[in-house]
Amino acid sequence: MHLTLVGLSHKTAPIEIREKLTFPAHRQADALSDLICGVQVSEAVILSTCNRTEIYAVTTGAQDGVDAVIDFACGHHGLDRAQLEPYLYVSQGDAVVRNLFRVVASLDSKVVGEAQILGQVKEAYDHSFANGAAGRVFNKLFRQSFEVGKRVRSETAIGEAAVSISYAAVELARKVFDTLAGRTILVLGAGKMSELTAKHLVSQGVHSVLVANRTYERAVELAERFEGEAIRYDDLFTRMRDADIVISSTGATHYVVHRADVAGVMRKRSGRPLFLIDIAVPRDIEPAVNELRDVFLYDIDDLSGVVESNLEDRQREARQAQVIIDEEFRAFEAWLESMEVVPTIAAIRAKAESLRTEELDRALKRLDGLSEKDRATVEALSQAIVSKMLHGPTARLKSAAAEKDGYQYVDTARRLWGLDADGERAKRAHGLRGLLRLPEKPRKDETGEGLGS
Amino acid sequence: MLVRLQGISMWLSMAALTGATVLYAYFFLSKKTLHSRYATALTGAGFVLLTASIGMYSSAAQGTRLVGPYTLVLAAWALVFVYFVVEHLVKLKVYGTVLVPVALALLVLAQILLPAAAGLKPTVEEVRLLDSWRVIVHVVLIVFANAGFAIGAAASGTYLALEAQLKRHRTTTLFKRLPSLAQTDLVARRAVGWAYPAYSAGLLLGVLRAVETDVTGWWQDPRVMLAGLVWAIFGAYLYLHYGREASGRTSAYVALAGLVFVVALAIVARTVPAGFHIFGIAG
Incomplete structure (x- = not known):
């Protein structure tokens, strides 16, 4: 499962290209349906404004996911992939989250601090939600991004001074x-x-x-x-x-x-x-x-002097906004971490081990007079039962987590085992992987450059 | 015990006003409303503590001292009180940036001057002069009126600063933080408009008291003459503003000139041992 972003904006593409890749409101339902009908994409949000088109997706594979999204964009508009690629930027993992937060905070807008973008992102998410294209990950990610937008506007003066x-x-x-x-x-x-x-x-x-x-x-x-x-x-x-x-x-x-x-x-x-x-x-x-x-x-x-001075002020406020973005990113990162399969399996095993030792101690107290050898046998028996009971489910969970919508299995496992209360321990014990993980060979567009030369 | 509590309350009040001064300054630079809320809360706490301190002192001394450095404490109290009234009416927290430090400075000055004034005992003649409700009302009215004049002058100074920036086409931080010309002019006009009748009534009561106690040559007292000048200047301010519809800039200069004389009067009243209006001056 990977977070993927494919897009173009006023920074990478001229108007002649941008106008070819738009997704107006009345066509969003069809577009989203096309995008998530395949095996590669499980969740999607399409942000389409006059200055940018960005397709956010939760994909099964890293490179395959990117290809699926680009193929969709080209196929939906009847565009030639080779013609479009030079103007596209692709991000994966945490870069997607940071990009979305910067967009919502209006740091990536043509006029830094403009207020429209937050409403436009909300509209894009609403389309996705209404058409069943937003799942647990994007529900969390986009709602958190709205929080970023609100905080940036209320805690900084980024949109206050006139810039025209x-x-x-x-x-x-x-x-x-x-x-x-x-x-x-x-x-x-x-x-x-x-x-x-x-x-x-x-x-x-x-x-x-x-x-x-x-x-x-x-x-x-x-x-x-x-x-x-x-x-x-x-x-x-x-x-x-x-x-x-x-x-x-x-x-x-x-x-x-x-x-x-x-x-x-x-x-x-x-x-x-x-x-x-x-x-x-x-x-x-x-x-x-x-x-x-x-x-x-x-x-x-x-x-003009007043406008320039105000623009400088907005740039200063943008630095403050970046601090807010970093804070919100860490909050999202922590949430994602709890959705990881490896820490989830570790938490399941820890819980099972805790139950095993607890019950073993209770049984050994009742079985007074056992020799050391007998005690060892009983302990080995309990370990073997727990290990064999867990082997199948954990192996299948690992495998299922790598599939489309795999995080839902992880989520279900966490709920069944009641791990959310123990989630904090799992977060501390394991590093960030999964959704925020970059593919083995990241494409050069991680820096925001176009795919083509 | 009461005196000790009064002292603690006074120092806590000064600490709260110091905190408010810092927060108002930070609010002025950052424009974060949260800081202004904390600043207002601290100013409120400082005001309550100061009121308690004045109350305890008055209880311990069996009466509020209306002479010498004690009037500075009363002036600081009145300034914060009038600031709260103005802030409530026009919602301009930016004035706290100017007025709360002034109130704090008055308290600090009072603390510096208080030890010298502590041992002073009024003379028989002074006791005879002061023993009247007219004197109490006279002092209260003058203290409140001076607070109003100070706020009017602060608004006028703000007006001139913003006007200069507008004329020079500057867009500094000061320019962006200051309220509009129309708003500052309104605050100045209202503050002086309310303070002037109080000042007039205060002066009238003082004159009545001087006449009824048969103080010869009372009008020759330098403080009385300066007070007359202050009254004339702020009278001119109101006449220019309402009678001649003078520009905001002219009115602002007149209000600042008036404040200069208020300050001069306050200094003279505490330092020049001449005339009959010399209460609380050593020597």
């Missing part, structure tokens, strides 16, 4: 006004960027939107999208008095908002701050405007 220009503008506006509810924004110019930024601000509860543009009709068009008000360009500075935030993105080749204009506006604002976002290149607003009291002007470079 438009969100950085929102973040800065909130530093000035605290809440954007009830605020008024003025959009100067009807460009795409100003529209996007306005959209983010409106989603934060901005009360009203004013739109000014040289061409009044375009201002009306944009204003309608936000249920706002289009204003005449000549009224720009009169209406700027009502605004709290100004987003400027005109196509002008010179400044359209000067220091004197804003100074005039500020005199009529009763000390209310004004936050100006100039995302136009060339700039629309004279930089000297920032020198005015209660006026805060940010241009595109300033916003």
Whole structure:
């Protein structure tokens, strides 16, 4: 029994390849059914997002399992294996667990710390569970991965700071006004960027939107999208008095908002701050405007600086997230260890031996007057009975554990013998093998490189 | 026995506030809410112990001392109390990072000055002046008002720090941890808005007491003059804010100037042995 991962992501494959290997929600049931119908794969979860497709599987063999999963991926999409392999990465054993935990923690995402991935992994697991493709191992592994995702988001600040220009503008506006509810924004110019930024601000509860543009009709068009008000360009500075935030993105080749204009506006604002976002290149607003009291002007470079700083923060938080991943990995490792066949057999034998000696001592007390030779004979008899009783079941357990769903035999044996209470002792006595074991000859993709050259 | 318990309670209170100071600092840097919760719990424990200490001291001395270094202990107590009220109203734990260390510093200063003041006995004239409910209410109101002014000034300092960062387009740790301009301005305005009437009433009671005890030239006392200045500055703050709708920056500078005079008054009141308002000063 082996943990296997075959996948591709934005790091290994271009969009042209990624789009060929997607598993949309409505096709997951068929895909999972195909994947687990063979002898090689006993459990499977298919994670398919716009930036990655990863197939997690519990397989019977190491290399055979990998081949089975790759063959499935190619067969399901009618792809040529040789064409796909250069973009694939394969992991086995503990690397699969660590990879999943890093993915859920959003450390492997295009934008580190993005929040969507946790929901996407949950959705993938739900598909697997609903279609009977998740068993005891993946139920435990994926539920533990959700714990990782939750802990990383609650115990680190990995997702807190804005990492896009438009969100950085929102973040800065909130530093000035605290809440954007009830605020008024003025959009100067009807460009795409100003529209996007306005959209983010409106989603934060901005009360009203004013739109000014040289061409009044375009201002009306944009204003309608936000249920706002289009204003005449000549009224720009009169209406700027009502605004709290100004987003400027005109196509002008010179400044359209000067220091004197804003100074005039500020005199009529009763000390209310004004936050100006100039995302136009060339700039629309004279930089000297920032020198005015209660006026805060940010241009595109300033916003990029904020984004860069926030990205650095996320990288720092990612190191903290890695500590959480290591902790959760150790917890999963301990659980897996209890599912191993060798420690299970050892625990069964230990329990049987304990019962044998206990009963032998009791019997010898009652059989008073036995010679040393007789005592030795009785002891040998008890040992032989226990040994022969256990030989068959343990040999068959060893053999069954290597088959598909073999861990279920181990699990059943543990339950029948009541070993879970003694599980901790078994964990201490034996090293980690089985699911987290790497194959004899690990493929070079353990480092995350593609299979092909 | 009671005095010994009072001393233990005071030192435990200082230990709790020291722990809270460290945790608030760690919270400020790490932004982990768990640390702020522990810090608030320790501050609460420190406050309870300090209250117990003041209560035991008052029982042992058969009355609360309202002069000299004892007022520093009362000021620290009032500061923590007002901080809890503010924190409850606006949910801004970040102020604990500033105010709890200030309260701790006041307690430490009081411990340094207390031995020198311990042997002081009020003169007959002082006893005559102090023997009135007006004096008690006067001191309580002034202590609480000063706590409010300190919080207003702390918020104003925060406002100016954040404003400077916004102007310079800096995104330092300080920038990320500080609350918004609107929120700090609100805290400053409310703190000063509540403290000012208390200060006015406290001053009025003090003046009434001076007049009724026929202290000649009471208004020439340097502490009285400084108190008048503090009253005028925070009055100007409220006028600028509400009457003239001045910018947050202007108001913040005025609040900081007011705090400078509050501190100056506190120092003068404890060090300059001139005028009639000299209770608890050696020599």
